Amino acid sequence: MKDREKNRILTKHISRRDLLKGSAFGLASLAIPIGKADASFWEAFFQKHFREMNRDEVKAVIARLEEDYYKKYNKRFNIKTTEALPGTLFGYGLDLSRCIGCRRCVYACVRENNQSRDPQIHWITVLRFKKGEKWVNDLEEAEKYYYPDEVPEEGYFYMPVQCQQCENPPCVKVCPTQATWKEPDGIVVVDYNWCIGCRYCMAACPYGARRFNWGEPRIAREEINTNVHYLGNRPRYKGVVEKCTFCIQRTRGNPGRYPACVEICPVGARKFGNLLDPKSEIRYIIENKRVFRLKEDLNTQPKFFYFFAT
Amino acid sequence: MSIFNPFINFFRVLRQVVKGNKWYYAWVGLLSFFILLGLVAYFKQLQYGLIETAMRDQVSWGLYIANFTFLVGVAAAAVYLVVPAYIYNFKPIKEVVLFGELLAATAIVMCIMFIMVDLGRPERVWHILPVVGKMHFPASLLAWDVIVLNGYLAINLFIPFYALYKLAHGREYNMQIIKPLIIISIPWAISIHTVTAFLYNGLPSRPFWNAAVLAPRFIASALCSGPALMLIIFQIVRKIYKLDIDNKAIFKIAELIAYAMGVNLFLFAAEFFKEFYSNSIHLAPMKYLFFGLNGHYNLVPWMWASLLFNITAFVLFLLPKTREHFFSLNLACVLVIAGVYIEKGMGLVIPGFVPGTLGEIYEYTPTMVEKYITIGIWAAGALIYTVFLKFMIPIYKGELRFKSSQSKQVG
Numbered sequence: 001m002k003d004r005e006k007n008r009i010l011t012k013h014i015s016r017r018d019l020l021k022g023s024a025f026g027l028a029s030l031a032i033p034i035g036k037a038d039a040s041f042w043e044a045f046f047q048k049h050f051r052e053m054n055r056d057e058v059k060a061v062i063a064r065l066e067e068d069y070y071k072k073y074n075k076r077f078n079i080k081t082t083e084a085l086p087g088t089l090f091g092y093g094l095d096l097s098r099c100i101g102c103r104r105c106v107y108a109c110v111r112e113n114n115q116s117r118d119p120q121i122h123w124i125t126v127l128r129f130k131k132g133e134k135w136v137n138d139l140e141e142a143e144k145y146y147y148p149d150e151v152p153e154e155g156y157f158y159m160p161v162q163c164q165q166c167e168n169p170p171c172v173k174v175c176p177t178q179a180t181w182k183e184p185d186g187i188v189v190v191d192y193n194w195c196i197g198c199r200y201c202m203a204a205c206p207y208g209a210r211r212f213n214w215g216e217p218r219i220a221r222e223e224i225n226t227n228v229h230y231l232g233n234r235p236r237y238k239g240v241v242e243k244c245t246f247c248i249q250r251t252r253g254n255p256g257r258y259p260a261c262v263e264i265c266p267v268g269a270r271k272f273g274n275l276l277d278p279k280s281e282i283r284y285i286i287e288n289k290r291v292f293r294l295k296e297d298l299n300t301q302p303k304f305f306y307f308f309a310t
Numbered sequence: 311m312s313i314f315n316p317f318i319n320f321f322r323v324l325r326q327v328v329k330g331n332k333w334y335y336a337w338v339g340l341l342s343f344f345i346l347l348g349l350v351a352y353f354k355q356l357q358y359g360l361i362e363t364a365m366r367d368q369v370s371w372g373l374y375i376a377n378f379t380f381l382v383g384v385a386a387a388a389v390y391l392v393v394p395a396y397i398y399n400f401k402p403i404k405e406v407v408l409f410g411e412l413l414a415a416t417a418i419v420m421c422i423m424f425i426m427v428d429l430g431r432p433e434r435v436w437h438i439l440p441v442v443g444k445m446h447f448p449a450s451l452l453a454w455d456v457i458v459l460n461g462y463l464a465i466n467l468f469i470p471f472y473a474l475y476k477l478a479h480g481r482e483y484n485m486q487i488i489k490p491l492i493i494i495s496i497p498w499a500i501s502i503h504t505v506t507a508f509l510y511n512g513l514p515s516r517p518f519w520n521a522a523v524l525a526p527r528f529i530a531s532a533l534c535s536g537p538a539l540m541l542i543i544f545q546i547v548r549k550i551y552k553l554d555i556d557n558k559a560i561f562k563i564a565e566l567i568a569y570a571m572g573v574n575l576f577l578f579a580a581e582f583f584k585e586f587y588s589n590s591i592h593l594a595p596m597k598y599l600f601f602g603l604n605g606h607y608n609l610v611p612w613m614w615a616s617l618l619f620n621i622t623a624f625v626l627f628l629l630p631k632t633r634e635h636f637f638s639l640n641l642a643c644v645l646v647i648a649g650v651y652i653e654k655g656m657g658l659v660i661p662g663f664v665p666g667t668l669g670e671i672y673e674y675t676p677t678m679v680e681k682y683i684t685i686g687i688w689a690a691g692a693l694i695y696t697v698f699l700k701f702m703i704p705i706y707k708g709e710l711r712f713k714s715s716q717s718k719q720v721g
């Protein structure tokens with residue numbers, strides 16, 4: 001009940017702010033702004049592309065965003081802009097022989113990455129297949145909506161899908177504004193302040209990995225994760241695209257942390273590491289297990305490897 | 311005195327536009343009503359987001375992009391008039407070509423409106439521009455589309471405005487200036503279709519769009535719907551404004567539509583054969599369109615209707631007897647417009663997403679907000695074109711003249 005109430009307040013707050021930002025009544029943005037709140041509106045409006053900003057500009061933007069988030073969620077955020085570490089190319093392994101389809105990764109991801117709760121956004125989709133049916137390639141027999149009392153279910157197996165961090169990403173190629181790009185450590189990111197919400201990237205992604213904020217994203221205050229990265233899990237806006245970033249806020253660090261989905265997986269089906277490090281676990285898997293990648297015929301070269309450990 | 315001339319002329323045009331009989335006011339009033347409806351719906355969408363539409367992550371483009379695609383096709387119409395008019399000097403068409411170009415310009419403006427209402431963050435649209443934004447050229451086909459559509463708009467506004475400006479001053483327009491523009495407008499019209507087709511075509515994630523026949527089919531079907539729309543408009547204009555439009559021009563255009571539709575149907579048959587005969591897993595979207603997939607049949611009746619319309623219209627346009635009879639001619643025009651609207655609209659956009667890349671079937675049915683906005687944009691387009699015609703036809707007929715220092719006053 002209390003949550004509901006808070007949510008309501010939050011929502012109200014948001015819509016008032018929106019009005020201020022002029023998006024509620026398009027014409028309002030034509031009015032000449034006076035006062036402080038409006039100054040920040042124009043700063044947001046004219047914010048440059050993330051990669052075009054110099055250090056000082058980035059600092060100013062981060063300060064403004066932290067202030068914005070504070071106003072919106074009444075919490076202090078720490079927005080990192082950690083750059084890619086040299087000599088890293090992140091890769092992911094998913095053991096299909098272990099996955100039990102429990103969806104803990106889905107919800108851990110939602111919490112870690114501040115996905116909107118209402119409307120509901122999930123970056124990870126767990127697909128269920130009937131054993132013996134055709135499955136890979138076009139995935140036309142996949143079942144996304146399964147709700148058993150207990151997993152794993154007899155006669156089925158599971159395949160979680162999320163952004164495959166393609167080395168040759170079609171989503172990046174098609175974006176008309178360069179709002180999405182591949183970082184030096186191989187993570188494909190989105191600048192939520194640059195994306196115009198045309199959704200061309202969603203049409204281009206062969207893995208259904210991209211999510212759009214169809215409505216104003218909503219998260220209860222107490223569930224917000226304030227430890228965020230500019231290119232990753234900071235709260236998003238209505239009308240922009242988002243997706244998995246291999247938990248860029250965690251994995252970019254020395255020492256880095258594992259992505260939330262890797263940590264939570266109860267059966268250890270999820271592996272993560274540096275593809276450029278010959279001694280990493282992910283390299284061991286690629287070199288020793290039966291590995292495949294989804295839709296390899298499209299030549300997207302995912303850095304997400306499915307394998308069978310047993 | 312001449313510095314006041316532009317103002318005086320502006321008021322002459324304005325007076326021409328606001329003055330009209332009761333039918334004119336009724337028409338403009340009706341359009342304004344629909345525009346208002348669309349605006350109200352759009353404000354709602356701006357406030358709550360695109361969640362007001364039926365689009366979701368599975369089907370991330372819908373009615374807006376479908377209309378956009380269809381209208382890019384309409385914009386091509388001009389070329390069908392330009393070629394016979396200027397290249398072959400076919401006199402009857404030459405007289406109406408300006409109105410074709412205005413229609414093309416209007417269609418492009420509508421295209422831009424449909425793109426704008428589809429954007430999640432319309433206020434950031436400048437990010438797509440070069441220099442001020444960060445245009446992803448040449449990699450993104452959407453960047454190409456921005457260039458070719460705006461270029462086409464500029465050409466199709468410049469030619470008629472220039473010609474009519476000259477006429478309004480009682481002078482002949484200079485072919486030296488117009489000719490090169492007309493020549494480039496031909497490949498340019500082809501390019502807007504090709505680029506728009508490539509926009510879909512270049513996505514291997516969507517097998518239905520990833521067929522090489524897509525761009526040629528786009529052009530073929532565009533050369534049916536646009537001219538058909540124009541034929542209807544010409545007849546209306548001819549009636550209302552007592553304008554001399556030769557029947558020969560109308561029948562010639564109708565004949566050309568028949569050929570385009572023939573090619574379109576042939577290309578469709580080629581696609582149909584390839585998908586159904588090879589019967590691979592990529593058949594699914596085609597199956598969804600024409601026979602339904604796993605109990606989902608939303609588009610099936612529409613697609614068959616579209617096919618039926620197209621074939622009927624083809625026959626009507628092809629036979630000289632029905633082509634040169636106004637009832638069957640107009641029937642064929644309506645059928646072609648409806649047929650292509652379905653085929654190049656929802657029939658093209660939706661099967662790209664159904665089944666989705668993860669095999670999911672999400673049946674998309676536009677919401678009222680989407681429908682109102684769509685109607686609003688169509689009404690806005692009709693209003694723009696109406697206003698154009700309202701002051702351009704009198705100029706064209708020599709009834710409205712501008713005040714200018716060099717030429718003598720008429721009327």
Ligand code: SF4
Pocket residue numbers: 162163164165166169170171172188204205206207208209210243300
């Ligand atoms: S999986 Fe999709 S979103 Fe992720 S990099 Fe590849 S194409 Fe882009």
Ligand code: SF4
Pocket residue numbers: 174175176177178179180190194195196197198199200201202240241
């Ligand atoms: S939705 Fe955003 S990230 Fe995706 S293509 Fe459009 S501008 Fe680029």
